[in-house]
Amino acid sequence: MIKISDQSYLVKGAIKTQADELLTEIDRIISSSPLRQMQTKRGHYVGAKMTNCGEWGWVSDKKGYRYSRLDPLTNQAWPAMPTMFKALAMELASSVGFDHFQPDVCLINQYIPKVGMGLHQDKDEHDLSQPIVSLSLGVPAIFQFGGFKRSDQVNYHLLEHGDVVIWGGIDRLRFHGIQPLKLGHHPQTGQTRYNLTFRDTGNIID
Numbered sequence: 001m002i003k004i005s006d007q008s009y010l011v012k013g014a015i016k017t018q019a020d021e022l023l024t025e026i027d028r029i030i031s032s033s034p035l036r037q038m039q040t041k042r043g044h045y046v047g048a049k050m051t052n053c054g055e056w057g058w059v060s061d062k063k064g065y066r067y068s069r070l071d072p073l074t075n076q077a078w079p080a081m082p083t084m085f086k087a088l089a090m091e092l093a094s095s096v097g098f099d100h101f102q103p104d105v106c107l108i109n110q111y112i113p114k115v116g117m118g119l120h121q122d123k124d125e126h127d128l129s130q131p132i133v134s135l136s137l138g139v140p141a142i143f144q145f146g147g148f149k150r151s152d153q154v155n156y157h158l159l160e161h162g163d164v165v166i167w168g169g170i171d172r173l174r175f176h177g178i179q180p181l182k183l184g185h186h187p188q189t190g191q192t193r194y195n196l197t198f199r200d201t202g203n204i205i206d
């Protein structure tokens with residue numbers, strides 16, 4: 001395990017043995033809530049294609065970013081979070097000292113060559129005491145991990161198939177991003193990288 005900041009960790013190869021099962025579940029989720037490019041307030045499109053599983057899903061459209069219980073594409077609830085997803089995310093969180101993590105959303109990002117994700121903070125969750133658990137599958141990518149201001153210096157970390165990044169506590173609001181994906185090939189995903197990001201929205205379902 002590599003400590004990349006005070007309460008941030010990169011665990012190389014942590015989910016290699018679960019990768020097949022994760023990819024099978026991703027296919028199943030995508031077949032009911034398809035990957036799609038989301039729009040931003042300014043009318044641009046988010047580069048990565050996205051979908052979700054869990055009680056909530058992260059969505060973006062001309063009204064902005066938010067969590068929604070329904071998939072706006074299907075008007076149905078998001079597919080349930082597979083039991084193994086939740087158990088794995090909880091185990092990974094607790095392995096670096098974040099106990100009692102109860103993710104209620106898993107955002108699935110799909111990157112193809114040239115697609116990245118600009119520097120941003122994950123701050124749409126109400127409960128910032130809970131960490132972010134982020135899994136990488138397929139083609140490698142360069143993760144940028146910065147400070148608390150967009151202009152702060154960033155460090156670069158290679159994320160390969162099976163790697164996990166976990167950040168929380170005092171690091172929860174650090175800026176981070178993904179550099180545009182380089183052309184590559186992975187036997188299980190082709191030219192694609194998948195990222196699964198587990199969060200606790202802090203939303204209460206009544």
Ligand SMILES: O=C(O)CCC(=O)C(=O)O
Nearest residue numbers: 107109122134178195197
């Ligand atoms: O793809 C990644 O590794 C990071 C994704 C991310 O930061 C996000 O979805 O908020």
Ligand SMILES: [Fe+2]
Nearest residue numbers: 120121122176
């Ligand atoms: Fe993020």
